[in-house]
Amino acid sequence: MKKITVALAGNPNSGKTSIFNMLTGARQHVGNYPGVTVEKKEGLCKYGEYEINFVDLPGTYSLSAYSVEELVARNFIIDEHPNVVVDIIDASNIERNLYLATQLIEMNVPLVLAFNMSDIAEQRGLRFDIEQLSKLLEAPIVSTIGNKGKGKSQLLEAILATAEKDKSRRTHKVSYGDEIEEELAQIEKIVAQKEEQLTQKYGPRWLAVKLLEQDSNIAARIHSREVLDVVTDSIRHLRAIFGEEPEIIIADRRYGFISGACQETIETTVESRHSASDMIDAVVTNRILGLPIFLLLMYIVFFLTFRLGEYPMGWLELFFDWAGKIITGCWPPESQSWLKSLLVDGVIGGVGGVIVFLPNILLLFLAIAVLEDTGYMARAAFIMDRIMHKIGLHGKSFIPMLIGFGCSVPAIMATRIIENRRNRFTTIMIMPLMSCGARLTIYALLIPAFFSKQWRGPVLWLIYFIGIVLAVICIKVLRLTFFRGETIPFVMELPPYRMPTVKSVCIHMWQRGWMYLRKAGTIILAISILLWAAMSYPKPPEQSLAGLSSEDAQQKRLAHSVVGRIGRAIEPAIKPLGFDWKIGTALIGATAAKEVFVSQLSIVYEVGSSDEQTKTLRQRLRADYSPLRGFCIMLFCLISTPCVVTVVMTKQETKSWGWALLQFFGLTLLAYVITLIVFQLGSLIGG
Amino acid sequence: MWKEQMEQKKVRPLSMVKAGETVKLAGIEAGRSLNSRLASMGLVANVEIKVVKSGHPGPFVIIVKDSKMMLGRGMAQKIMVV
Numbered sequence: 001m002k003k004i005t006v007a008l009a010g011n012p013n014s015g016k017t018s019i020f021n022m023l024t025g026a027r028q029h030v031g032n033y034p035g036v037t038v039e040k041k042e043g044l045c046k047y048g049e050y051e052i053n054f055v056d057l058p059g060t061y062s063l064s065a066y067s068v069e070e071l072v073a074r075n076f077i078i079d080e081h082p083n084v085v086v087d088i089i090d091a092s093n094i095e096r097n098l099y100l101a102t103q104l105i106e107m108n109v110p111l112v113l114a115f116n117m118s119d120i121a122e123q124r125g126l127r128f129d130i131e132q133l134s135k136l137l138e139a140p141i142v143s144t145i146g147n148k149g150k151g152k153s154q155l156l157e158a159i160l161a162t163a164e165k166d167k168s169r170r171t172h173k174v175s176y177g178d179e180i181e182e183e184l185a186q187i188e189k190i191v192a193q194k195e196e197q198l199t200q201k202y203g204p205r206w207l208a209v210k211l212l213e214q215d216s217n218i219a220a221r222i223h224s225r226e227v228l229d230v231v232t233d234s235i236r237h238l239r240a241i242f243g244e245e246p247e248i249i250i251a252d253r254r255y256g257f258i259s260g261a262c263q264e265t266i267e268t269t270v271e272s273r274h275s276a277s278d279m280i281d282a283v284v285t286n287r288i289l290g291l292p293i294f295l296l297l298m299y300i301v302f303f304l305t306f307r308l309g310e311y312p313m314g315w316l317e318l319f320f321d322w323a324g325k326i327i328t329g330c331w332p333p334e335s336q337s338w339l340k341s342l343l344v345d346g347v348i349g350g351v352g353g354v355i356v357f358l359p360n361i362l363l364l365f366l367a368i369a370v371l372e373d374t375g376y377m378a379r380a381a382f383i384m385d386r387i388m389h390k391i392g393l394h395g396k397s398f399i400p401m402l403i404g405f406g407c408s409v410p411a412i413m414a415t416r417i418i419e420n421r422r423n424r425f426t427t428i429m430i431m432p433l434m435s436c437g438a439r440l441t442i443y444a445l446l447i448p449a450f451f452s453k454q455w456r457g458p459v460l461w462l463i464y465f466i467g468i469v470l471a472v473i474c475i476k477v478l479r480l481t482f483f484r485g486e487t488i489p490f491v492m493e494l495p496p497y498r499m500p501t502v503k504s505v506c507i508h509m510w511q512r513g514w515m516y517l518r519k520a521g522t523i524i525l526a527i528s529i530l531l532w533a534a535m536s537y538p539k540p541p542e543q544s545l546a547g548l549s550s551e552d553a554q555q556k557r558l559a560h561s562v563v564g565r566i567g568r569a570i571e572p573a574i575k576p577l578g579f580d581w582k583i584g585t586a587l588i589g590a591t592a593a594k595e596v597f598v599s600q601l602s603i604v605y606e607v608g609s610s611d612e613q614t615k616t617l618r619q620r621l622r623a624d625y626s627p628l629r630g631f632c633i634m635l636f637c638l639i640s641t642p643c644v645v646t647v648v649m650t651k652q653e654t655k656s657w658g659w660a661l662l663q664f665f666g667l668t669l670l671a672y673v674i675t676l677i678v679f680q681l682g683s684l685i686g687g
Numbered sequence: 688m689w690k691e692q693m694e695q696k697k698v699r700p701l702s703m704v705k706a707g708e709t710v711k712l713a714g715i716e717a718g719r720s721l722n723s724r725l726a727s728m729g730l731v732a733n734v735e736i737k738v739v740k741s742g743h744p745g746p747f748v749i750i751v752k753d754s755k756m757m758l759g760r761g762m763a764q765k766i767m768v769v
Contacts, residue, residue: 066720067724096729096752214719248722248732255729255734277755285748385759491724491757494755
């Protein structure tokens with residue numbers, strides 16, 4: 001079994017992902033490039049006597065040093081020496097796509113070109129003289145239709161043939177014109193002399209071109225003063241001749257080379273690549289219709305994710321109940337065995353708590369995959385951008401934030417559709433302020449307890465409104481402090497509309513779900529078990545519980561446990577907010593999951609949790625607290641600590657516990673301060 | 688180069704072009720990073736730009752080398768065309 005590594009490069013929207021899926025099927029693995037938040041996708045393919053490890057590089061338009069994705073792609077090619085690099089080209093949009101190819105040619109890598117979407121190219125009337133073009137570019141060219149699985153074996157054959165070939169010198173190089181070539185020759189000479197190691201690694205010509213382009217990443221690696229001087233002189237000289245930066249001229253000449261090659265080998269008709277899309281866009285991005293259409297689609301996505309998700313969630317809950325009963329059945333009925341409790345409450349409870357999010361995540365990413373693959377997502381960003389921009393976010397931030405009103409966990413995962421790191425992190429940090437569905441259970445308990453019928457609607461609305469306002473303020477603050485800086489200037493490609501394939505959508509959906517289970521699942525399970533232990537231990541001695549009703553016994557156990565003790569201990573700290581130890585205990589329990597707040601409160605008040613008893617709970621609460629306090633409790637719950645699953649999710653998406661903890665403590669602090677102000681002011685005014 | 692053309696008053700920013708017009712790129716008034724990025728997406732000297740939507744309100748939509756792109760207003764003001 002011969003093993004080789006093949007890198008897949010290409011523009012965004014070139015269909016690279018569908019080629020990757022075509023070649024590797026479901027045997028894919030998503031990881032990270034070390035030190036950056038760029039995803040690394042790898043997959044295996046067995047063909048003949050070969051085992052091929054395909055690495056799907058980030059989609060890029062170029063290989064400059066200006067963005068993390070480009071550097072990651074470039075460094076992978078240079079440092080890891082894949083046996084072959086396949087450049088996936090949208091055949092219906094050749095000239096722009098070949099820009100990347102010219103840079104790969106310059107890197108002198110073993111290259112194969114895949115002319116993808118060849119069906120669309122044909123529809124447009126494009127005809128290629130593949131042989132000629134292949135000679136000019138000195139690389140085999142294979143026609144493919146990635147999303148239909150066409151061209152797979154031809155592509156694999158070409159890859160293997162290229163891998164087996166000896167590395168040969170190219171005869172046709174991309175020429176930049178006499179003036180630039182002269183300077184390049186000079187730089188090449190001195191670089192070969194003074195920087196042997198670098199020359200060995202990168203090749204003299206590529207180095208020279210990069211230096212002339214003032215590539216910051218390469219320039220930083222040059223030690224020799226002489227080399228830098230020669231480069232500076234060359235740049236000055238060329239600037240004087242052309243009146244432009246050499247970088248610009250070089251880009252220009254690349255397109256010139258491409259143009260020349262294409263003119264000889266490609267026939268086109270006048271048919272525009274975008275005529276069908278233009279018609280759809282006329283409606284979808286229409287000034288009047290655009291927004292309503294978008295909102296309708298968003299409603300469908302929300303509905304799909306949460307309503308439809310209720311069914312599988314219900315089934316999962318039944319399953320876990322059943323599993324719990326089976327395990328409980330292994331012990332005699334009144335047993336207080338710690339192992340039983342660990343398994344049933346700790347492990348099953350914990351695992352259940354993790355898996356319960358899976359249906360939502362799968363459905364959400366199904367919807368996102370469809371939106372992205374059809375090309376609509378780009379238009380959605382366009383429509384929302386004006387509004388989002390005023391707040392300081394990108395148009396694409398709208399979708400995750402909307403999902404956040406259902407549940408923060410899939411919402412934070414969904415932020416990966418935002419390419420810009422600063423925007424993405426900002427959106428993640430404020431996500432808990434989009435009051436989620438679990439918090440609704442808290443409001444549903446407290447609002448009827450403290451407010452008369454005509455006030456209930458407005459109070460609920462007020463809570464959500466405060467959440468949104470705070471989110472906007474926090475975004476502004478975050479963008480001025482931690483995530484300061486210009487967002488990448490707004491330019492985005494609008495690909496033609498396409499029909500997504502079931503296969504690609506399902507692969508996308510499955511990948512996200514699996515990543516969630518693998519990465520977040522384990523941590524959440526561990527923390528859930530810890531919290532269970534904190535809520536159950538230490539146990540009060542058996543005798544002290546003798547003769548108590550079950551609710552009384554429960555309350556005593558809770559008071560005795562770690563959580564209960566902490567609840568009492570923090571009482572002086574939360575008194576200025578109008579809270580007591582009962583609320584404190586419930587709040588601590590709520591870090592496991594917001595719904596736990598309600599059940600904890602029931603225990604503390606020695607009330608069972610059936611509906612009848614909820615009424616009783618409300619009466620008891622009303623007896624103990626004023627409406628002001630009730631409102632403050634809700635306010636605190638709105639702003640403060642998200643549930644542990646959300647925190648873990650934040651850590652996973654930001655790749656650091658630092659941000660997750662900042663979110664946790666930052667929001668708690670914010671909640672404390674605001675609730676303090678509201679309670680104190682409220683008490684002064686009327687109470 | 689394009690700065691001289693500007694003096695001859697032939698050149699204007701993309702933001703002033705109406706929908707449906709086709710113009711040619713003269714130059715980009717921006718730093719190297721932005722210039723390079725736009726170049727890699729097809730915006731090099733003399734390339735044909737077809738304006739599909741001209742903002743007012745909202746982003747601009749243009750077609751360059753068979754690619755449809757949208758740009759913010761700030762960006763459109765930096766792209767000089769003729």
